[in-house]
Amino acid sequence: xxxxxxxxxxxxxxxxxxxxxxxxxxxxxxxxxxxxxxxxxxxxxxxxxxxxxxxxxxxxxxxxxxxxxxxxxxxxxxxxxxxxxxxxxxxxxxxxxxxxxxxxxxxxx
Amino acid sequence: xxxxxxxxxxxxxxxxxxxxxxxxxxxxxxxxxxxxxxxxxxxxxxxxxxxxxxxxxxxxxxxxxxxxxxxxxxxxxxxxxxxxxxxxxxxxxxxxxxxxxxxxxxxxxxxxxxx
Numbered sequence: 454x455x456x457x458x459x460x461x462x463x464x465x466x467x468x469x470x471x472x473x474x475x476x477x478x479x480x481x482x483x484x485x486x487x488x489x490x491x492x493x494x495x496x497x498x499x500x501x502x503x504x505x506x507x508x509x510x511x512x513x514x515x516x517x518x519x520x521x522x523x524x525x526x527x528x529x530x531x532x533x534x535x536x537x538x539x540x541x542x543x544x545x546x547x548x549x550x551x552x553x554x555x556x557x558x559x560x561x562x
Numbered sequence: 563x564x565x566x567x568x569x570x571x572x573x574x575x576x577x578x579x580x581x582x583x584x585x586x587x588x589x590x591x592x593x594x595x596x597x598x599x600x601x602x603x604x605x606x607x608x609x610x611x612x613x614x615x616x617x618x619x620x621x622x623x624x625x626x627x628x629x630x631x632x633x634x635x636x637x638x639x640x641x642x643x644x645x646x647x648x649x650x651x652x653x654x655x656x657x658x659x660x661x662x663x664x665x666x667x668x669x670x671x672x673x674x675x676x677x
Contacts, residue, residue: 456605484664495568495655495668496606503664541605543666548594548659550666554605 459542459553466532467561474540474556475526482544482551485518485525490539490555499540500527532560565589566658568669575646575676583641583672585656592658595639596666597631600653612639646676 459476466472476485484503488496500511502518502525509516516527525544529536537560542553565588575581585595594613598606610626612618612633620626628650630642639658643650657668 486665488668493653493671493673495566495657495671498564498665498667501665545664545666548611548661550596550608550659552606557603 457542457544457551457553459556461556462554463557463559465559465561468532468534470532472529472532472536472558473526474542475524476542476544476553477524478544478551479523480544480546480551481522482546483522484545485516486543486545486550487514487516487525487527488541488543490541492538496541529558532558534560534562536560564665564667566592566656566667566669568656568672570672571670572673573675575674577647577676578645580642580644581646581674583643583654583656583674585639585641585658585669587637587658587667590658590660590663591636592639593636593661594659595633596657596659597629597639597641598655598657600655600671606655609641643674646674648676650674651676 457476457478487499490496500516505522507518513530540556544551567586569584597609609624610618610620614636618631633639655671657666659666
């Protein structure tokens with residue numbers, strides 16, 4: 454199936470730094486979702502976005518649904534070691550979900 | 563809320579045997595359940611989509627006779643890997659969606675090793 458363009462592919466940052474990642478698509482979506490996956494576990498939903506332009510926060514995480522409905526970004530502020538993992542975006546249209554290729558985040562204490 | 567369980571979490575089986583993996587939505591009714599396969603350091607690969615009471619829709623390249631999916635109720639879907647071979651070894655993850663919410667919730671995954 455279709456995969457979304459997610460960047461960057463990987464990030465190595467110092468603890469305390471802010472992180473930004475984004476997803477783009479050639480298609481319009483009705484919902485954007487952001488997940489975090491720890492090794493050996495299933496992805497966990499972090500933030501769900503339902504309307505173009507919507508900006509939603511969950512603790513240190515902030516995500517936005519792009520105005521064009523073809524993109525979304527996720528920001529993590531003041532990163533901590535437990536932020537380590539792989540972050541996936543997903544776009545939904547109808548009952549179809551399309552996933553990004555993932556961003557691997559490493560936080561250096 | 564929105565908890566999805568998956569059982570077993572790990573299974574080791576011999577080549578030629580069949581393995582059944584269960585996926586349950588514990589606190590909501592899942593109109594649709596999805597089954598994914600994930601290789602190390604890669605994204606999720608959708609195998610099939612199942613709606614309660616209907617036959618599953620398989621992605622191109624996924625053998626429906628090898629990966630049997632049953633979605634008998636709004637809270638349970640099963641994936642059976644038939645006549646497993648070592649190349650079927652992988653991390654299998656299910657997810658559940660309630661179309662009204664527009665979100666998808668994942669189970670914890672099942673690590674299958676075929677020897």
